[in-house]
Amino acid sequence: MxxxxxxxxxxxxxxxxxxxxxxxxxxxxxxxxxxxxxxxxxxxxxxxxxxxxxxxxxxxxxxxxxxxxxxxxxxxxxxxxxxxxxxxxxxxxxxxxxxxxxxxxxxxxxxxxxxxxxxxxxxxxxxxxxxxxxxxxxxxxxxxxxxxxxxxxxxxxxxxxxxxxxxxxxxxxxxxxxxxxxxxxxxxxxxxxxxxxxxxxxxxxAQKPVAKPVEIAHAVPVATTEKGRELEARVRAELPAAAQENALHGVARLMDYQSGDYAALYIDRLVSLARMDAQPFDLTAEAARHVALWMSYEDTVRVADLKTRAARVERVRDEVKAQDDQVLSVTEFMHPRMQEICEMLPAGLARKLLRSGVAKAFFARFFNTGRHVETTSLRWFLMLRMVARMQALRPRSLRYLEEQERIEGWLSLVHEAVGNGDRALALELVRCQRLIKGYGDTFERGLRNYSAIIALHTSRRQTAAEVRNLRDLALSDETCNALDKAIAAAG
The missing domain is CATH 3.40.920.10 (Pyruvate-ferredoxin oxidoreductase, PFOR, domain III)
Structure with a gap:
């Protein structure tokens, strides 16, 4: 002692x-x-x-x-x-x-x-x-x-x-x-x-037994608007019970992300898959989670919105134990790239800027390095809120069109696998969405890995075990070396 x-x-x-x-x-x-x-x-x-x-x-x-x-x-x-x-x-x-x-x-x-x-x-x-x-x-x-x-x-x-x-x-x-x-x-x-x-x-x-943190369960969201109640009724009427909880979370997420119409598109996609699914409907339940995650991809508009929400400021105040009479200042590092800025613009304009040498020179001069931004200052808060308000223009943006095309291509492969009676393969293809996450370099690396796996599957049909193995290799190695070697070995 x-x-x-x-x-x-x-x-x-x-x-x-x-x-x-x-x-x-x-x-x-x-x-x-x-x-x-x-x-x-x-x-x-x-x-x-x-x-x-x-x-x-x-x-x-x-x-x-x-x-x-x-x-x-x-x-x-x-x-x-x-x-x-x-x-x-x-x-x-x-x-x-x-x-x-x-x-x-x-x-x-x-x-x-x-x-x-x-x-x-x-x-x-x-x-x-x-x-x-x-x-x-x-x-x-x-x-x-x-x-x-x-x-x-x-x-x-x-x-x-x-x-x-x-x-x-x-x-x-x-x-x-x-x-x-x-x-x-x-x-x-x-x-x-x-x-x-x-x-x-x-x-x-110190006098009690060792205690682990209490896991907080996420309650099923309750609709508070007429559109929300309409979509909730659709989920309960048109989707199997096994998928309803995930789908209700997905609807709430996408209404917050974009709009009720966008959440309705999400339900349409799930209903189309559920009609081909069978007991225990694990494919539809898994798709309910992954489709919502992909449809709520992180773009510049979303990042600006989340950084300026009152709930986020309150969370930061709580984390640093700020008193009510204390002024809180939050400084963050931001480094937007030309690609990310252009992607939130209307598709036609975005493509012209990405091809323009003058635009590239301008971005290289003024956005070549990151900067520390005080997001709680009036100037930067208003600037970020202006970017967040571009949510209404998102359906016309280049990034939106690209992501919807990718999502439809992904779901068509899932439908094809189910139609061929290979539900195990369909489930592994649904789980490939795990590769799509974040923004910037993280997103591009994940998309690159996803595209490589899908390209191999398209050229020579893979089994469920082969798709799962390639996905696990991509998730385990951020250098992509293990995945590249496996794809090369597969021809």
């Missing part, structure tokens, strides 16, 4: 803005109030989930002879008594770096996730396996205390640093009384009331 040691080492892994430095200072102050020597250092990481900051705190009992100990500057594998991690992948990083050991370490980590840029940009499901990390945390620690610290933060209206501080006190891993921890918060004089609430949440959670 740490109580019998003259030296205690503590590693804190936290993301920017989570108060890891404040937590490290609090822990040092607790040690000093109890008569221990304390030292803290930090190793800065890279911003936004490509790395985290590691804070290292070392506590030592004073030597009776008055000699001062030589303390380390950073945590060493196998020599850490306590690890605190603000997020599940940070717990995983601590395990990979050997900070937590089964015979020594008390590991305190949040079970919630903040997805890394690499996870979001993956062609397929790039999320790390949280269950494996939790299992490893139990195996590679003397004691693992895990719970959803983000949910605790929301309940307490506090910050995650106070949650971790409370969990540390509740763990009993430090030989100091709870009142010393509380006095440190009080003496700081900063957000004392809310930090006390967070401390109490963390302290109580």
């Amino acid at each position: 740490s109580e019998n040691r003259n030296r205690i080492t503590i590693a804190i892994l936290a993301l920017g803005g989570q108060g890891g430095g404040v937590l490290a200072d609090w822990i040092q102050e607790v040690g000093r109030q109890e008569g221990w020597l304390a030292q803290g250092t930090s190793i800065a990481g890279v911003a936004q989930r490509t790395g985290s900051t590691v804070y290292y705190v070392e506590l030592a009992r004073p030597d009776a002879s008055g000699r001062l100990p030589v303390m380390a500057q950073m945590p060493m594998p196998g020599d850490v008594d306590i690890v605190l991690a603000s997020e599940l992948m940070e717990t995983g990083r601590a395990l990979l770096r050997g900070f937590s050991t089964a015979e020594r370490t008390t590991l305190i980590g949040s079970t919630h996730r903040i997805y890394a840029i690499g996870e979001k940009m993956a062609m397929g499901d790039g999320r790390g396996n949280g269950d494996k990390i939790i299992a490893a945390a139990h195996e590679r620690s003397r004691r693992f205390i895990g719970f959803d610290m983000e949910a605790a933060t929301d309940r307490s209206g506090s910050v995650i640093s106070s949650i971790m501080f409370g969990a540390l006190a509740g763990s009993g891993a430090l030989p100091f009384p709870t009142e010393t921890f509380r006095s440190v918060i009080e003496k700081s004089g900063i957000a004392v009331t809310s930090n006390f609430r967070g401390f109490a949440e963390g302290f109580d959670a």
